[in-house]
Amino acid sequence: MAEKITPRATNYADWYQDVVKEAGLAENSDVRGCMVIKPHGYAIWEKMQRALDRMFKDTGHVNAYFPLFIPRHFLEKEAEHVEGFAKECAVVTHHRLIAGPDGKGLVPDPASKLEEELVIRPTSETIIWNTYRNWVQSYRDLPILLNQWCNVVRWEMRTRLFLRTAEFLWQEGHTAHATQQEAEEEARRMLEVYRTFAEEWMAMPVLTGPKSEGQRFPGAVYTLCIEALMQDKRALQAGTSHFLGQNFAKVFGVQFQDREGKLELAWATSWGVSTRLVGGVIMTHGDDQGLVLPPRLAPLHVVIVPIFKKPEERTAVLQAAEQLAAAIRNVPLREWLNYEPVVVKVDDRDQYQPGFKFTEWEVKGVPIRVELGPKDLEKNACVLARRDRPGKAGKEMGVPLTGAAARIAELLKEIQAGLFEKARQFRDANSYEVNSWDEFKAKIDEPGGFLWAHWDGTRETEDRIAAETKATIRCIPFERKNEAGKCILTGSPSEGRVVFARAY
């Protein structure tokens, strides 16, 4: 299979598409811009959901579900919001199909035309805040800490599997608070949840901080984000957390009586991550052999490939393999794996040769492969192969069967930590402080990466830089040091560097 995967150095976009295909993660559907998420891809998303959902619940949130449809006039209420989302949305206008005039095929029944069009939710602030109006009367009804797992639709013209699709799956948190401070703390808290998830589960280091005005969510006072660097040195916005102020409370009339009996508008946040994160995992860790999965998000942790020629060898080897599998399933990693078991598969398919199996599981990114044959059995040992270090470098020979499960438990943690460290080093090695406009223009093309540069803080400069270089401000990082400087484009004063990159 590996020969079906274009090397990253040859063409990164082709490499990505090949990995998504060969690892069985997703494919384009016959519906414009919509993807089919295949079982292996969906299993990774399920792992992500479980981990995030637990983190949301541990921070006091509960799940709920709101309608797929947004009445047109809801969208019209918030000026920036409509500007941001009305341009690319799926509009429902009829509720029935009937036989066409030629007797063949179906057409929308004119009699079923809706009085008001419905838009498929591109995001749910409007319908949720319209509902909150009835839920909030007193400060005692606050905070509301809700999350929703669902599908959303944004009519994208140029799509790419997982990274940008017309329909995608996501979660959207929507909270309502009695005070500005509480809401801002919430927005920051959820950003921290996203950072923790990205770094500790996806093994993907991220920068955190507010977006500049030009990159803000339509309707937000400010947007916080996590930003990662992919292997082609382009940035991926991996999650956002918005402080919405009182904008939605105002247009949907969400008022409450505070402790003094005064009527106040509620304060809002919203925050979301999507199936785009699956693309982030692929692009952060994948190699020319295929997918590489961080163990905490792997649907399958260990595959045992039995090796034998004669039928009598088969029985002994399979028996030893099953014994080892049982031992691995019992290693004490439950908490680390979000209270789910270590998943082990003995690949006992007779119609395939071991080499074929090695390649298949390699392409699918399984963290550890165990090889077990008659010669290993004679020595009561096995071979362990790490997916994150292909070839001989990642092989441990002659590992005693009695200690193999324990060693695998250690290895899973080592791999998780190693992937993060490797990605962090890559990110840092591809981050530059640039101090002039010429340097900026040169570096953004080659080598690319995160360019830390001074900026005068104006929308105009931001737009000019984007127009000339296709680089955008990824965030104003919380991680930056205070440092006076001059804007690379205009020379106007700046308080600190912001991070530019070309982005997905």
Next chain:
Amino acid sequence: MAEKITPRATNYADWYQDVVKEAGLAENSDVRGCMVIKPHGYAIWEKMQRALDRMFKDTGHVNAYFPLFIPRHFLEKEAEHVEGFAKECAVVTHHRLIAGPDGKGLVPDPASKLEEELVIRPTSETIIWNTYRNWVQSYRDLPILLNQWCNVVRWEMRTRLFLRTAEFLWQEGHTAHATQQEAEEEARRMLEVYRTFAEEWMAMPVLTGPKSEGQRFPGAVYTLCIEALMQDKRALQAGTSHFLGQNFAKVFGVQFQDREGKLELAWATSWGVSTRLVGGVIMTHGDDQGLVLPPRLAPLHVVIVPIFKKPEERTAVLQAAEQLAAAIRNVPLREWLNYEPVVVKVDDRDQYQPGFKFTEWEVKGVPIRVELGPKDLEKNACVLARRDRPGKAGKEMGVPLTGAAARIAELLKEIQAGLFEKARQFRDANSYEVNSWDEFKAKIDEPGGFLWAHWDGTRETEDRIAAETKATIRCIPFERKNEAGKCILTGSPSEGRVVFARAY
């Protein structure tokens, strides 16, 4: 709160609506026919999802995700299918809104009119079988055992929370097989999964069997179902499993080479249950005080209500309550609860009196309440109150604190078994063999229930009975005995009784 709930005997429909509202399960949204599933209702659905998902995976299925949109011409391909679903569907015709001609408000941009309309999936057979065409070449590619958790839309004119809504959440399994026998076994296997879930998790007894032709899924060769009886003696179809034959393989061209190299069409099943099941739980177990939840589906198992007057009592009581809560969380019910913990809440809210708290948790259906006050503490004891037996009958006084957690673990199992037994007795007490048309017409009104009657097997008779009595054939139960008889309406011969009822 209980006084806000209409007694069942007064008006069952009002009772249902009141329970849904007062228990915080769901509410109607401002979008026609769509509901908002509130946190407590959604938490019950999450419990259902977890249990079902594990059962699906234990029977070899994996999850995937297919597009929300069905191109119009997909629907047109299967004649019965289009007949069944084109009449009530949401039709997307445009992909952009622009400012209206008067400058105010938004209208669909005529330039964004789609070449082909998209229908929001009412069910996904068409788009999934269109995809399977590319996945299936050889018998080695079969079986495909997929499931999808998603939202679907059927444009219903008369909706009722959970039971019938325009948008609802569900799972839909779609499998492809090399032989008819394998597919039929699969349809039966999944029916059995549904039966097990209904009875062992929802504590809701069900009849199982094929539907008559008149009640079949559009496009199926036959439909198997589980049917339950609600407390108002109306039937609820709670899940269906369809054998689709080769219908969808034929229209979407899903062919494979069998072991002999011959081209064959694949065999299909599909099966689904929905958020309707939440309605089933409410109507099977609820009482005039509100919701009653079977412990295996309860988001909250035990609430401890501390009772005190003086501040010094508060500290001691709360401390004992927390200790007890910790002990309850450790009871060995993990496997029984699908590897999730026993959830216990100490209701330490100072602004509410114990009586208010009792009522609130009662309405929400929490299986066990623990009362703990200074007098109990003196005796190192507490009071346990069972939700399924309101009032004194369900109280255990002076339960020693040292043994309370163990007793609660027992009680949770007792309650689960007791709810099932009570529902089974109710169902059986409201099932009648009827032997004449007059008896049928009399009994279907009063007392109602499941009427076991002979039927001549024709669609015509089925339709006439429905037209005259609003009773439909719920299923041809696997549970029936072979018994020759005469159709209650026509007198024609019959091989066994079928089950009639008025249904939701």
